[in-house]
Amino acid sequence: MSATALPADETRRLAALASYDVIDTPADPEIDELARLAAAICDAPVALVSLVDGSRQWFKARVGLELHETPRSASFCAHAIAGNEMLIVADTHADPRFENNPLVTGPPGFRFYAGSQLLTSDGFRLGTLCVLDHRPRTLTGEQCSALRVLARQVMALIERPRDAARLERAEAELRRSESWIRSERQQVERLKSDFVATVSHELRTPLTSIRGSLGLLASGVMGELTDEARQVVTVAECNSVRLISLINDILDIQKLEHGQERLELRPVPLRRIIDASIAAVEVSVRYRIAADPRCALLTVLADETRLVQVLVSLVSNALKYSRPDATVRVAASERAGMVEVRVEDQGIGIPAEAQKTLFQRFHQLDSGDSRAKPGAGLGLAICRAVIDLHRGRMGVESKPGEGSAFWFSVPAASLEAAAHGRGDVLLIEDDAALVEVMAAQLAAEGLSVRTAGSAAEGLLALRERPPALLVLDVGLPDVDGYGVVEELRGSEMHRALPLIVYTCRDLTPDQCRRLELGPTRFLTKTRAGPDDFGRAVVELMAYDLDSRIE
């Protein structure tokens, strides 16, 4: 028997073979099938899927042979993988390489061998799909082609588990990376937020002394200053105040954009917001501000303090960029459940290009007007963040030289608005007469209403489809209101549901706590009239399950 030449890349080939983790694994029915097909096509009694490791050839599939493996030295395949082509030995007795091969000289006495290499996608020859016969012969061209095709299929099957494992590992790695990135990002956001809060706090303490000292000096309580000295101190004081409002704005936008701000949403007459805003800016201004009379009729669902802040900012900006004799108009209208407020000026206007970045942080408009006091460029970003939290929209229309109209929309506070595009109200109440009254009140405003006369019926309706608002009586015939709330708290879909508890009794604080679900209001039947009920519905319908305003 002649010594087998080793493939040139033997070390790496063995590593590649090991990486498939296929040696000594159980039979694979699909590979067995391909071996049988090879035997049938080539009309051979024996077909093998042979993998050659450092010391032996091991058969992943075998047809017509009892052996599971042989030493590498007795292997035909070791020769086959050393070359580049398919190895065909027409007669082993005529080939000196096999003259001492025990498989040739003894049983099973092979005379014919044809092996097609099992080539990995990286080009390593792991072994062969081979057919053997007990008589000298050869293969037709078609049989050779078929053997090559089948060998490729065998290789694909061998590679499959490794590829799947690799894919799984890659996916796991990806998931780990994603979760790492997520947690890093959260950490960065936390650090950023802490940093801003800490720095702002640390700046405020020295500013307290600076602003305080300058204020006392400028006011003259420390003694009269010369005109020039007072001017110097006033410049310093004004700028310390400016620095303080910058720090406040930075903290404010940080809070708004990071969900650290919880809005207090209540129905508020728009007129009150406009009056408060005009009062806040007009103190020091000679300009005219005209409010649309229609504003008096509208009610918005808003955080009053925050909405006043927005309007003050818009009106101040409008005045800042207007001529002294100009009028700033505030107009309002209601459409599709939203109230739109517009602040129109006849000022210098804003070029289209600048409008795109107007609401970004630290954006500043070059007014070209020396009267305009530079701000930090945070005002409109804060306004946008406040309006976003109201789930409203904000924008600007402007033509240079003609003026600008800044507008924003916030939810209207009316039953009609509540009905617009939102879900229905579920009434769980056993007093049929009361149900009729409440349902009629809601239906008259265009709200869809479902009713249930018992807890069981109510829970069924809740499971079928969560409503936008639940109205719940406490004293029900089967399970009481506490039982219903407890059940709903255990359900992911229902635990944040807006709830009106409508009850005959006055409730203790502890009872109220036990009846709370999402945003919850308590009404006592004897005291709360239809208006109170309507107001509570309006307020709570503004919440919806997908995007809660917080």
Add this chain to the structure above:
Amino acid sequence: MKVLVIDDEEDVRFVVRLSLARVGDMTVVEAASGAEGIALAQSDRPDFILLDMMMPAMDGASTYRALRANSDTASIPVVFLTAKSTAPEVQRLKDLGARGVILKPFDPMTLAADIKAILTP
């Protein structure tokens, strides 16, 4: 009207003292730490205490609790002074039992009036 100012920042105490004395016509006693403040509250019996929140060692909250726990000082109204302006922080201080909260930086010309407004029921 006598006020006890408890703040670890000497400069802040200085401005508060000038502001309350010159503009508000108050008598001001100063303490640089919570412990010193508690002792002065007992010995001097001020009409109210202006208490800084962020102080080393004994912070405003601990100082406040110690003042409340002592029968000699329990009834003296406390107004907190803080540089943390967030709504939850202000609410936390009110929940502690503070009469009111003054935010830093304050306007020295209105500080006395703001405090009087807080203290007037």
